[in-house]
Amino acid sequence: MLVTRKKLFYLKITALFFIFVMAVIFLLPNISSAQVDTGLSYMEDSGLATTDVRVVIARIIKIALGLLGTVAVVIILYGGFVWMTAGGNEDKVAQAKKVLLNGAIGLAIIIFAFSIASFVLNALTGATSVHIGEGGTTVPSESLSTGGLGRIIQSHYPGRDARDVARNTKIVVTFKEPIDASTIIKDGDDEGEEIGDSPSDRILTESVRIVKKGDSLEAGPFVEASAMVMEDQKTFRFKPIKWLGNASQDTEYIIYLSNDILKANGDKAFSQADKCEGMSGAYCWEFTVSTFADTTPPKVTSVFPLADTTVARNAIVQVNFSEAVDPISIKNINIIDIDIAGQDENILKGFHSISNEYKTVEFITNDLCGINSCGQDVFCLPKDINWLATVKSIDPDHVDFPYSGIVDMADNPLDGNGNGVVDYTAKTENTPAETDDYVWEFSTNDTIDLTPPKIEKLIHHNKDESLSDIVSPPLVGEVDVIDNVHLKEPIEIYFSKVMMSSTINNSNIFIGDPRPEIIFEGATEGVPWYGWFYPSSSNISEEIDGQNVSKTCVYFKHAIFYENSGYYPSISSRLKDIYQNCFWQPCKKEAGENPGVNCDIVPGPEVLIPNL
Template sequence: MPNVRRQRIFSIAAAALFVVAFFGVFFVSSVSVHAQSELATNLATVNAEVGLGTTDIRIVIARVIRIALGFLGVIAVGLMIYAGFIWMTSGGDPTKIKKAQGIMINAAVGLVIILSSLAITQFILSRLLDATGAGGSGTSRSAAEILTPFSSALGTGIIDTHYPARNQTDLPRNTNIAVTFRREMNPTTIMPAYDSANPELTSALNTDAMRIFFVDVDDLDGDGNTTEEIELSGEQVDVGVTPDNKTFVFNPNVYLGSEEMPVWYTVELTNDIELAGSSESIFRSGAYTWTFQVSTELDLMPPTVESVIPQASTTNARNILVQINYSETINPISAVGHAPTPFTNITLQTVPVGSGSPAGNWLLGNAYRTSEFVAETACGVNSCGETITCLPENVTVNVTAKAAGRVDSDSFEAVFPYSGLVDMAGNRLDGNDNEVPDETDNYSWQFQTNNDIVLTEPRVTALTPPLDGNVPASEIPFDQTVRIGFDSALQVSTVNADNVILRSPSESLWFTNSTTLIDGNPPVHEVTIQHGAFSEDILYGAELDSGLRSVYQNCFTPSRSQSCIGPNCCNEQSSLAQCAYPL
């Protein structure tokens, strides 16, 4: 009988493992199918007619897996308790003791199998996502992350943003990688040959601090090993850093991936990276990793300018900031610095002649897609008691964003060190947007200032998800993007993890911020918070701190929206006290 019982328990555990694995496969299939927009639209149409639930099928399956594992775990624990009871009441009877020991062993083995099933399901998910192409979109990768832990280093922790984004796909083989930290780093821990006397120079990567690698599942090197990690050496990566020692750019001097098929890369940042003036660890869990997919193509096309603030030929209050929005991500090494010297890749000249070039700093925000000039001349105080700065009054300001020098006359490939703006693939700016590399690739415009100073704080105009009691939390998708609309343009360099925060009970959900400029009179910004997958029955919140500023440098104090007048707004309710999460 004990053998029969053992076989029965093993059979039940094996069946459970099969069921979980089956759901894992089905889960992946659902990711691939539901990523198709046409099918999703048709399903939505049918749902509207028949009134079915709208919970994402991937969430349903994840819940089923979790419930099944929990139920089987309860059974295993119950068997342990039952065996213990038999042993305690055996009175020294060898037969009963042997029976109890047998049940304990079988229950322990079953519990190990049950716990292993989740890991095996994870393996199946990750392999099938890559093999079937379901991992080819950020959405499907996010769906798989329902079952994986997230690193809180991005957003909540030390990292403000990075490029490529988590699970980003279809990147060119000549892409650069950039990481922006929330605090100043010690550059020598990332690039050991860093020279503080010549900070503009690049040097080799310290691979103890950062690894860039892929698992050769397709045996691209032909050695028959499909599990090896192929890693870039330190000499294969040129590293540069911005003057504030917060943003590092990693430029592989070899093409990533393969001409034959897309390749998923992993970047790992380790605790060998140190803060400036300190040797303390920068990550809670020892390392931060993310993945991105490289295509089979090179990026040989240049970035262009999409919009600017102030708009051309307009007259503006002199405490306005200057912003340039690009068609794609820009290399921070080419776009950040103090003007008018030593940084000259973007220039401001004022008219009448002799009024000079305003001193200030060019910053790069909005996930590396917006340049922003903050002048140094103090001219007032905002509602937070902070100093605001101004451009000269009653002048015409000529702004020129320069294209970097070319490798040759027929190419947009830029020469390093960069004498102008370049994208993350090393292509110089195409300022006239004619897709021809020529001598007119700079981008210029002019505007005027008066002697006014605007001191109106930004106001929230829209929220997604909305604060609507008629929309239950169960109807909010696990990958719902959080959006906040404003009644004015913002200082994009303040739209960061310090001032726009996604809250969760464990503070373990990664998030990152970006902005979209919406045309209008005046133009306004919408802030987007991308994040890891939400979990059910968890209360999340978004927090806008007073450090968030408008394009006129006015801080978010008092906090205001269309229905709340502050001084603090907590779930659209005015409050004298600061809001505290959870609300």
């Protein structure tokens, strides 16, 4: 009778566990079959935990299977104990065999169930989003979290899902607000150096982790890298001590920024809405390193003001490169008054910024000369001056840090004359050093350019890969629905003037709707889109009335849109042209124009709403 009851007990346990596994397999896929991401940010205000429900399920199943596995092992041990203490009693030996058999069958079922559950959960969480077992959590192949670059991340290099990245690359992250460098950088103890100013400084692996995909984010091994920060305390550059990857096959890497990073004011840099697939208050992305090193020097592709032209005083000097350059080296762009002797002592004072995926550097003076129509400060060059602008290459007598010229993300110096090699000669007793600089001249007059930029046309890819032009986009407050937009290809926005690259970012050009009363036809009400998006740009030249006129095209890149959903790309009045005029179409502060719209706080209503 006792044996029969035990059999019934084991049978019930097995049946209940089988029902549980079947529920996981057949019910959870139905719950997850909708192809929209409802996000997790709605939980924040409730004060409850914001952990992804898929991760919670994975943890519950892991604990349950662990407990059952422990029970199975105990049963097997008990069977062995009965056998060893049977003393030749055939009944006890038979009982022990049955216990061992039942324990082995139970353990096999548990292992089989663990395999099935792991497969299903991996499918639900995006293949590699949750690693169940030893070693901690690994990162998914694509994170569709908040805003694509996180709420505080402005940009980073390499980009998300970048391919064919050079082995000798550096890694750069730019934040939207100043960051406490001591929460990212470990001081190398160089005397007289501030934290982040020395190549001996290292990344804090509690805050920044560089790992091969598949390795543990918690245990490593981590890539060792030096760390430096720009003066604005927003842009951090990490240089691996050893080259990434190997010479035989491509290698995938993951960058993880933790919630240990603090703003300069002491607040957490990442909010709970910033997620690294199951880990709140964090940000991560991945890229693939090739088998080759980068030995190609960067070139200058375009400049503003153009060579031998005269521009208004409120112009910004802009230099565009063929590839991303090291932000630590961008101060090697100098503007000098040609007519003043002692040029090295008369370099124009101002501020350098880097943007456009680290391919554009802009120089703006310190001379505050007014405000634009949106109430933003405007800085001017001195009037009626002939200027000599120099983008410096490396001095052959000073090739190491601190950089004496522009270098790219692989430390290749500037190819100023664009012939494919870096031409320089070292200094001798009789001849000075010659460097491969890029040099041009321009002039300023006594005028101020007050013409605001406008959108001339929009171009989007249709779902059949063809292109559609939209001329004369809607004005303030108007809504225009555009159908048949490609779910993946970028949207192109053509402006009437050259734009200030440092204002073309995911804070000023974004996807969202500041007017909650608008409901889009076909959109799923209450379901936000948590895909990444970021704009990049290039300057183009058009011939108008026999003259070449430079303009800017913005490429609005984004994650895959949902089918049959409405989106509202918006452009803020904080977007400026090269003369620091704010974007006209969102709003202006003159009386009678868009009354009640505050340019400084609320981005204006925008240009297009693809109804996909």
